[in-house]
Amino acid sequence: MASLKSLIISYITLLSLFHFEFSNAVKGGYWSPDNGLKASDIDSTLFTHLFCAFANLNLQTYQLTISPGCQTFPRTIRQKNSGVMALLSIGGGSAKSSDYNNMASQPSSRKAFIDSSISLATSNGYNGLDLDWEQQSKTEEMDHLATLLTEWRAAIKAQAPNLILTAALHFRPMANSVATFPAKAISDNLDWVNVMAYDFYAPGYGPPPYFTRPHAALNDPTGAKVSGSDGINAWIKAGVPANKLVLGVPFYGHAWTLASSNNNGIMAPATGNQNTYVPEGTPSYTQIKKFISQNGAKVVYNSSYVAYYCFSGTTWIAYDDTQAIATKVAYAKNTASLLGYFAWQINQDLNWALSTKASQTWGS
Ligand SMILES: *[C@@H]1O[C@H](CO)[C@@H](O)[C@H](O)[C@H]1NC(C)=O
Numbered sequence: 001m002a003s004l005k006s007l008i009i010s011y012i013t014l015l016s017l018f019h020f021e022f023s024n025a026v027k028g029g030y031w032s033p034d035n036g037l038k039a040s041d042i043d044s045t046l047f048t049h050l051f052c053a054f055a056n057l058n059l060q061t062y063q064l065t066i067s068p069g070c071q072t073f074p075r076t077i078r079q080k081n082s083g084v085m086a087l088l089s090i091g092g093g094s095a096k097s098s099d100y101n102n103m104a105s106q107p108s109s110r111k112a113f114i115d116s117s118i119s120l121a122t123s124n125g126y127n128g129l130d131l132d133w134e135q136q137s138k139t140e141e142m143d144h145l146a147t148l149l150t151e152w153r154a155a156i157k158a159q160a161p162n163l164i165l166t167a168a169l170h171f172r173p174m175a176n177s178v179a180t181f182p183a184k185a186i187s188d189n190l191d192w193v194n195v196m197a198y199d200f201y202a203p204g205y206g207p208p209p210y211f212t213r214p215h216a217a218l219n220d221p222t223g224a225k226v227s228g229s230d231g232i233n234a235w236i237k238a239g240v241p242a243n244k245l246v247l248g249v250p251f252y253g254h255a256w257t258l259a260s261s262n263n264n265g266i267m268a269p270a271t272g273n274q275n276t277y278v279p280e281g282t283p284s285y286t287q288i289k290k291f292i293s294q295n296g297a298k299v300v301y302n303s304s305y306v307a308y309y310c311f312s313g314t315t316w317i318a319y320d321d322t323q324a325i326a327t328k329v330a331y332a333k334n335t336a337s338l339l340g341y342f343a344w345q346i347n348q349d350l351n352w353a354l355s356t357k358a359s360q361t362w363g364s
Pocket residue numbers: 265266301302303304305
């Protein structure tokens with residue numbers, strides 16, 4: 001009897017260990033120190049992992065520098081949620097791919113970068129590091145990325161084995177027709193990938209003619225395979241398992257100027273971007289909700305794309321509201337069995353509406 005009892009106990013212990021290991025979902029969000037929201041005002045109870053964006057590369061030394069906001073971030077967000085994980089995100093959309101490629105092309109600069117990343121993370125209380133090297137377009141960049149990730153993981157194992165290592169990557173493993181991301185090095189060396197499932201279309205991308213499009217649709221009913229779910233399927237097919245993929249959702253939109261206010265659906269002719277709200281034509285969710293209420297804009301949710309748009313006059317904005325966020329998070333959890341979701345960026349939420357919807361939809 002005693003041995004049966006102890007067998008049962010060890011079985012239960014094993015199960016709970018197993019459960020702990022695999023219930024470690026990611027409810028992520030990126031925060032920028034320079035975009036209105038103070039770190040002390042973040043409702044960190046809505047997240048499991050928060051990313052401070054961004055550490056920058058010094059082009060002489062190839063070491064990283066961080067602003068005071070990222071230095072105090074881990075301590076600040078743990079005041080409301082002692083268990084939240086802080087990750088230091090490196091690079092970002094405005095960093096140049098060629099700078100990261102130069103760093104990653106030489107052993108000495110890779111070492112300078114890696115050592116400084118680990119030392120910045122550990123000295124400021126971070127739980128992990130996140131690489132946001134974006135806009136790769138050449139095969140050599142992909143080769144250098146693979147080498148960087150391999151050496152980075154080895155250095156973490158040796159110097160700070162508890163550090164998480166992630167990267168925010170393109171929505172699909174093909175950057176273009178020549179450059180494909182190194183799926184094996186990614187899968188072997190990263191804890192997970194933040195899949196940037198947004199910015200598929202914007203009025204400023206490429207030459208005219210312009211047409212309105214959802215910029216972050218979960219599905220692509222046109223069959224062109226430009227969508228979040230198509231990207232996730234392609235990553236899995238390339239060899240990165242679903243439990244290492246985290247789906248990105250945008251807390252901002254892309255704004256077009258319609259050619260005619262009477263033609264205002266998806267694929268309506270447009271003249272370019274609409275930059276009344278922000279110069280780049282990418283209004284935050286907060287700005288979009290204000291635009292809707294101030295102008296009585298019409299709001300449409302398209303459940304085939306899983307996308308919202310709103311328009312008033314000749315302003316047309318593609319964005320995600322709560323139903324799109326909930327549908328994407330439910331897809332991530334239940335349909336695709338992904339590790340989790342993340343938001344870019346939490347500064348842009350309005351009264352935590354999207355963050356709350358996402359967290360509640362995922363559940364615990
Ligand atoms: C979504 O948009 C497409 C293109 O405009 C349209 O054909 C389709 O009927 C819409 N679906 C829904 C559910 O509104």
